[in-house]
Amino acid sequence: MSSDALWYFARGSGVVSLILLTVVVALGIGARSGRPAFGLPRFAVNLVHRNAALLSVVFLGAHVTTLLFDEYANLRAVDLVVPFIGNYSPFWQGLGTVALDLLLAIVVTSLLRHRIGVRAWRTVHWAGYLSWPIALAHGLGAGSDADTWWLWTISLACLAVVVAAVVWRTSAAFEARTDRAVRRVEPRLRAGIR
Template sequence: MSDDALWYFARGSGVVSLILLTVVVALGVGARSGRPAFGLPRFAVSLVHRNAALLSVVFLAGHVVALLFDSYAKLDLIDLVVPFVGEYSPFWQGLGTVALDLILAIVATSLLRHRIGAPAWRAVHWAGYLCWPVALAHGLGAGSDSGTWWLWAISLACLAVVVAAVVWRTSAGFEAFAGRAARRRPLTLSR
C-alpha cells in the first residue's frame, strides 16, 4: 500500500472511529436513563451501543495500524502504549495514545466481565466518558487535517450530540420520569 493510501486510510478511519465513539457515548448516556431513547426499546439501544463500540474499535485498529506503517507519522510500537513520547507532535499524539489505552482497558474488561464481576467492569467502563473528549482533542490537534473546516464541523457535531445527550439525561423531565419508574412496584410471583 502506498504512503498516500495509508495516509488517507489513517485519516478516514480515525474520523469514522470518533463518530462511532460519539454514538457509543451518547447511547451510553441514554441507556442509563431507564426510559426508551430515540423511540427504541432498551434492548435495542444496548445492542446498537455494543455494535457501534465494536465497530469503533475496528476502525481505531485500522487507524493505528495505518499510522504504524505510514512513513510520515513515524510511529514506533512504544508510541502506541506510552503517551507523549512520540517524535511527531508528542502532545497531540500522546492524547491519542491515552485514548487508545483507555479503549484497550474497556475492551479487555468487557471480554473478562464475567470473571472480574460487574462492579469492576463498570468502574473501568466509566473510562469511556474520559476517553471520548481525549479522542476528540487528539483528532483536533494531531495530523494534517487539524485546521480544516470539515474536521472542525464533524468534531463540533460530535460535541453537540454528546452535550445534547447529557442535557437530556440531566433534564428535569428525566428526573420526573426516573422518580416515577423508581416508585413502581416490581412484578413478583406470589404463592
C-alpha cells in the same frame, strides 16, 4: 499501498472511529438510567451501543495499524502504549495513545467481565466517558486536517451530540419521565406482579 493512500486511510478511519465513539458515548449516557432511551427499547439501545463500540474499535485498529506503516506519521509500536514520547507532535499524539489505552482497557475488561465481576468492569467501563474528549482533542490537535472546516464541523457535531445527551439525561423532563415510569411499576411490584 502507497504512502498517500495509507495517510488518507489513516485519517478517514480515525474520523470514523471518533464518530462511532460519539454514538457509543451518547447511547451510554442515555442508557445509563436502565430505562428506554431516545424512544428505543432498552435492548435496542444496548445492542446499538455494543455494536457501535465494536465497530469503533475496528476502525481505531485500522487507524493505528495504518499509521504504523505510514512513513509520514513515523509512529513506533511503543507510541501505542506509552503516551507523550512520539516523534510527531508528542502531546497530541500522546492524547491519542491515552485514549487508545483507555479503550483497550475497556475491551479487555469486557472480555473478562464474568471473571473480574461487574463492579470492577463498571469502574473501568467509566473510562469510556474519559476517552471520548481525549480522542476528540487528539483529532483536533494531531490531525493534519486540524485547520480544515470539515474536521471542525464533524468535531463540533460530535460535541453537540454528547452535550445534547448529557443535557437530556440531566433534564427535569427526563426526571419527570423517570418518576412516571416508577409510579407505574411500583404498584405492580408491591402487589407481586411482574
